[in-house]
Amino acid sequence: MRVSTASAQRQPTSDTPTIATLARLLPFVRPALPRMGAGMLAALGAGLCALAIPQVLESLVNGPLAGAAESGDARGLWTAVGAVLGLGLLEALFVFARRRFILTPTTHVEAQMRTSLFRHLQDLPLAFHDQWPGGQLLSRSMSDLSMLRRWMAFGIVMLVVNLVTVSVGVGLMVATAGPLGWVYLAGAIPMSFLSFRFSRRFRRISRQSQDQAGDLATTVEESVHGIRVLKAYGRGPEAYRSFSAQADQLRRTEMNKARQMSAFTFSIITIPELVLGACVLWGIWLVTQGDLTVGAIVAFFATAAVINGPVEQLGHLLSMSLNAKTAVDRYFEVLDSPNLVADPEEPVEIAEPRGEVRFEGVRFHYPDAPPADLVRAHSQVPHEAPRAEVLCGVDLTVRPGETLALVGLTGSGKTTMAALVPRLFDVTAGAVLLDGVDVRRMTRHHLRTHVAIAFEDATLFSASVRENVLLGAPPDASGDDDLERALEIAQAGFVHNLPDGVETTIGEEGLSLSGGQRQRLALARAIAARPRVLVLDDPLSALDVETEEAVTARLREELADTTVIVVAHRPSTVALADRVAVLQDGKVTGVGTHSELLADHLHYRFVISSLIEDEEFDRARGVRA
Incomplete structure (x- = not known):
């Protein structure tokens, strides 16, 4: 959570002599x-x-x-x-x-x-x-x-x-x-x-x-x-x-x-x-x-x-x-703020990734928010301060080309697991491996050419539809072909009805579009990146159930060889996954197909019943609309 500074204590001015402080400008001024x-x-x-x-x-x-x-x-x-x-x-x-x-x-x-x-x-x-x-x-x-x-x-x-x-x-x-x-x-x-x-x-x-x-x-x-x-x-x-x-x-x-x-x-x-x-x-x-x-x-x-x-x-x-x-x-x-998620000195590259993702003894806690009087002295923030762990020793393997759904109650660690794969955060302990290589041994650029993520909170930029969708496309992308393919899979054909089609400039943060439209464009952006591993952090939550099912079906059809990890909040999404991993209190307590878990896993049945209630409410709301 971002720290509010409206009433924060003021960080005292550095006691370093004025001349010594201003001398730090020398590399820029030389x-x-x-x-x-x-x-x-x-x-x-x-x-x-x-x-x-x-x-x-x-x-x-x-x-x-x-x-x-x-x-x-x-x-x-x-x-x-x-x-x-x-x-x-x-x-x-x-x-x-x-x-x-x-x-x-x-x-x-x-x-x-x-x-x-x-x-x-x-x-x-x-x-x-x-x-x-x-x-x-x-x-x-x-x-x-x-x-x-x-x-x-x-x-x-x-x-x-x-x-x-x-x-x-x-x-x-x-x-x-x-x-x-x-x-x-x-x-x-x-x-x-x-x-x-x-x-x-x-x-x-x-x-x-x-x-x-x-x-x-x-x-x-x-x-x-x-x-x-x-x-x-x-x-x-x-x-x-x-x-x-x-x-x-x-x-x-x-x-x-x-x-x-x-x-x-x-x-x-x-x-x-x-x-x-x-x-x-x-x-x-x-x-x-x-x-x-x-x-x-x-x-x-x-x-x-x-x-x-x-x-x-x-x-x-x-x-x-x-x-x-x-x-x-x-x-x-x-x-001077240190980058705690830095590239290794001797990076490893994977020439032809298969898309296997493995979590080995993964533990994670978010850095503590700094005290109010240290908000502006970030280098002093105690990043290693102890805090309740979000993930407490997760072991899980996602096979190449498999679609795995992460299911759990709010706060169980699903979004955190999704963010660890493209290394938006680094694990506190354990390792996340892509095809047997620890993601920390790769450069972030190389890793993220193979791993793409679509978030629930879809962020778009003040640019054209084309520029937003092709933001993460590889250098050899064919332009229109990749654009149309990504839009078609994400069920985002509505862009062709915009005033200038795909050349229409989207307003700041895409607020001129509906929530569902923004999410579909964000998903199209992830697809256009041609990832070997696609991480979907509930990117279709603003869609009605029917549209979500259509998008999910096209994803399975077009991305059959792509490893997909999806944070699921609807039974319809879970049912389309090859396997399901159940998260409970920061741990994976069960892995299997939807049917297997319904039969054998008590907590999974409880989670699914909660999701069914939410889905029925969404359907009813869609009918009324």
Whole structure:
């Protein structure tokens, strides 16, 4: 069962230093480093050009400007003006070069990180996806990576450049106006303390904000997918109130975040301004005493004006870096999640499978759902935590070409057995063998070219009927022939009456079709894969009894050489099977034909009587319809 995170405890932000965390981006960023470095140099060049202008102004005030006032010769003045103009134009050129160098490679880095995450999500086992809310994964792959791109394109570059610009600027202020520069530098002491305190608080709030945004995305996703249920039961207002409460919680977190940011920004703007106010008074006194030239004090305050912008940006850039650190933490929480159903190092392939499936001492329990406060730290989830077993030592052989029905009460382990054959989960103990080879010794791709599965919950994609049915078809599939054969066996000829026939695009999750139509298309998809072993996990539950019998009869006729394992919930299905395996409390307690088990197996008779009641109800409902 998927873990709800709407009211989950927040996972605390990693204590790993920010620089160490952001350094994990290096493998992705390495190809873009040359252009990013060139962009950073261009930005640094722009900052140095801006710092050079006050030095020209000092020379202008102490030299050409004073000389022009005495002699009337303005040639030196125009030279200085030309130098300032040239530096300004050069600064603008550097800014343009920074954008040209950096913007394109950072978009490539974002795209690479997004595809790497998606590839890993596709590779992770079902246990991971059962435990992680879709909205959390969506927010990590979209909003978090967009934030990282903006930080790489602007935040890190300007943070480094601004720190260098401020350092060089303060050095020039000390060199130009000695004691005034030291006073200005003294203002960095309280700013350093405030920055440290701000970073500790802001990291926690940033993590909380991004997690809540993921929860909100999950709520939207679930509401959209379950819109029919919400409307059918009139629960729209309740869903709205729940969403509104979550949205308000996120708003309060963002407001807290903004308050922290505004308080820090106020401090780092106010402290330099107060220091500059003190420097004005002291500087005037130094000029009157002859200890400082007018040009020096002009250069000092012009330099201060240049570095005030970078100083004021430091708060925004620091918060941006902390947000990026949180985004990296969240991204790698998923990327670091181990794949517990991995391919072997030395895989075995079966060239011509016969289709024998054997369960040997199979035991299985599902991984425990993680505690709420570990939902976002999946790598810490105790996968081996003990839990009640679903299968408790199953021994069963399904012969090649045989149709075997799995029968049992709800919770007896039928669906679990079906999922173990294509290795959607791995056994906890024992082994599942295909033609004598443990399925864990094969690659998942090779195994699933021989084993196909159709689920009760039919999932279709926003694509054409053709694309949905031929999704798992082998590379040598003949296209139309395989498509028509699969549709005919699955009794899915209704697709030819759709507006564009097999080229009709199915809406999201196929909700524009009825439940029975979706199931028949999902079954056609499994048939089109030409499997040697076909696993049917009650894929016809939404069909009326007559249609199910027609589909089952065609399956037996067309797939006579295919091994079929079917989770049966109707006596009509059971009767068509070659043999039946009875599951009771996670164990196979009987195997035989339908007639043999009716005669000798008490629990089987009880299960069948329950199925007959259900089938009679389905028939009556069909007659009334």
